[in-house]
Amino acid sequence: MQHTYDVVIAGGAVIGSAAAFFLMNHPAFSGRVLVIEPDPGYQNCATTRSAASIRHQFSTPENIRMSQFGTEFVKDIGTWLAVDGEAPQLDFVEGGYLFLATAPGLPVLQANHRIQRELGVEVALLEPAALAERFPWLNREDLAGASLGLSGEGWLDAYGLLRGFRRKAIALGAEYRQARVVGLEREGNRIARVSLDDGSTVSCGAVINAAGTGARALAATAGIALPVESRKRFVFYFKCRTTITGCPLVIDPSGAYFRPEGAGFICGISPAEANDPECYDFDVDHTVFDDVLWPTLAHRVPAFEAIKVESAWAGHYDVNTLDHNVILGPHPDLGNLLFANGFSGHGLQQAPAVGRALAELVCDGGYRSLDLGALGWKRVLEGRALREVNVV
Ligand SMILES: Cc1cc2nc3c(=O)[nH]c(=O)nc-3n(C[C@H](O)[C@H](O)[C@H](O)COP(=O)(O)OP(=O)(O)OC[C@H]3O[C@@H](n4cnc5c(N)ncnc54)[C@H](O)[C@@H]3O)c2cc1C
Known part of the structure; x- marks a missing residue:
């Protein structure tokens, strides 16, 4: 029919x-x-x-x-x-994004800042000193600045x-x-x-x-x-013994990201283009955490030296090549x-x-x-x- x-x-x-x-x-x-x-x-x-x-x-x-x-x-x-009369429960946390930049990345951050401000985005450029005051748990020795979303950004x-x-x-x-x-x-x-x-x-x-x-x-x-190609991405959920207060979604200059999730954190990173084939399986490669993410995260947040992965999953980006x-x-x-x-x-x-x-x-x-x-x-x-x- x-x-x-x-x-x-x-x-x-x-x-x-x-x-x-x-x-x-x-x-x-x-x-x-x-x-x-x-x-x-x-x-x-x-x-x-x-x-x-x-x-x-x-x-x-x-x-x-x-x-x-x-x-x-x-x-x-x-x-x-x-x-x-019943609304969906989205549990929106307006935690903000924090984009970190080393000296070579700072001009890009500043150019983006100008576009964002023109469009009314509430975003602030932070000098390393301001970063230290606001996020004392962050290692900023190699950072030249950061961009912090002040409202509207978060997770749900x-x-x-x-x-x-x-x-x-x-x-x-x-x-x-x-x-x-x-x-x-x-x-x-x-x-x-x-x-x-x-x-x-x-x-x-x-x-x-x-x-x-x-x-x-x-x-x-x-x-x-x-x-459009299917490209695999991993998300790792970990816990940290030290309390990290006021943590936004942090984007490290390496491209790695982490943010709070419940009692722990999630993190991930996109691989280099040359190492990012079309892929449809859901197998998790734990060496990505051990060899790439953990050292990067521990460098950025010294308290993350002692973290433990509790779970992980894979999903696929539909990438417009x-x-x-x-x-x-x-x-x-x-x-x-x-x-x-x-x-x-x-x-x-x-x-x-x-x-x-x-x-x-x-x-x-x-x-x-x-x-x-x-x-x-x-x-x-x-x-x-x-x-x-x-x-x-
Ligand atoms: C690890 C990861 C992290 C991400 N993080 C973020 C983030 O923080 N913020 C953000 O905005 N986005 C994020 N994204 C991207 C975001 O999830 C996707 O862009 C978005 O969910 C796409 O929605 P979609 O409905 O187009 O695709 P999908 O959610 O993939 O849904 C496509 C649907 O189409 C169905 N389908 C497939 N083929 C057919 C067919 N032939 N006929 C009928 N149905 C079909 C599938 O069953 C599926 O249900 C992330 C993605 C991944 C994988």
């Missing part, structure tokens, strides 16, 4: 569910939305395996503005996503946000179905229907590709080459196929802005709240990178 929906969304994690919510919530939309998700337990998606943090300290204005809306949305979650329950979007979208009438989209069937310059792994097909007015690391394979079924920014919106050859892929490690915080943007593209035919045109396919097809400097 063949069904018809106005919008079919492939992938129902945070991006697909945000799109479903914003569509159902759009005053001009009265259609039917179907979200197709093979893993309703969300065991393996990036959303539930993420470090679940929001920062405003980006170098690209679009990324800054999307995260600003992300914070606004999270702080007002009850107004947006309450169902029967990623699964809570995903469930909140999903629950509210369903309450507003969106349907979810457990299946995998295996084909996008073209008719001229549009996708007429999608085929599923259970053998059925669904006719559609528009399709949103929100399939995370599955997005490239899906796009290929319509003959579209999406430059052109410029580490999302590819958002319709493909020029297929106007009713919209993309939201290639988040490269910062998609959770962008989910509210991207969901809203996708709903505007479908319902209004263009961006209304925030112009995200620079993140569209044009730059990809022209090979013109919109480079984000602050990639973690």
Whole structure:
């Protein structure tokens, strides 16, 4: 049997569910939305395996503005996503980000600071002396300065946000179905229907590709080459015997990060490009902690000399190999196929802005709240990178 929906969304994690919510919530939309998700337990998606943090300290204005809306949305979650008077529990901790710089890295920090301040980000540049006063547990002998987010940045329950979007979208009438989209069937310059792994097909007015690391394979079924690769990242959870007070999410000049999580901390690091192959497995390489992270962390926080890893997991970034920014919106050859892929490690915080943007593209035919045109396919097809400097 063949069904018809106005919008079919492939992938129902945070991006697909945000799109479903914003569509159902759009005053001009009265259609039917179907979200197709093979893993309703969300065991393996990036959303539930993420470090679940929001920062405003980006170098690209679009990324800054999307995260600003992300914070606004999270702080007002009850107004947006309450169902029967019950708001999602996100446990947002507004702990801030602290980007540390050695002397060669300081000009980059200062340039980013100027862009961030112009866009109203509450961020302060700290000299080493101020750093010592504020964070006495930090080794600053090799540091020339730092950038501290003063408000709006922090971390939250990623699964809570995903469930909140999903629950509210369903309450507003969106349907979810457990299946995998295996084909996008073209008719001229549009996708007429999608085929599923259970053998059925669904006719559609528009399709949103929100399939995370599955997005490239899906796009290929319509003959579209999406430059997105799956790259493995590890998160290690550790405890420290010494109390570290007022710890933000710290980004070390090496690229390693750590932040408080419950009674302990989480940490991670992205490998060098040459050592970062396409990868889909979930095996954790503990030598990354022993050989890379631990020495780096112990150098930065001497109390971390005596830490103990309690658990670890792997997840996958959907990396846009052109410029580490999302590819958002319709493909020029297929106007009713919209993309939201290639988040490269910062998609959770962008989910509210991207969901809203996708709903505007479908319902209004263009961006209304925030112009995200620079993140569209044009730059990809022209090979013109919109480079984000602050990639973690
Ligand atoms: C270790 C790690 C740390 C991170 N830390 C942060 C952070 O601190 N802050 C931040 O903002 N972001 C972070 N991210 C990135 C963030 O998690 C992702 O950008 C975001 O979750 C992407 O959401 P998504 O819905 O697009 O993809 P996913 O969460 O990966 O979901 C994609 C969904 O699509 C489904 N799917 C796949 N193929 C198909 C198909 N053919 N048909 C139908 N469905 C399909 C999958 O089952 C999956 O549920 C991190 C990611 C990782 C891995």
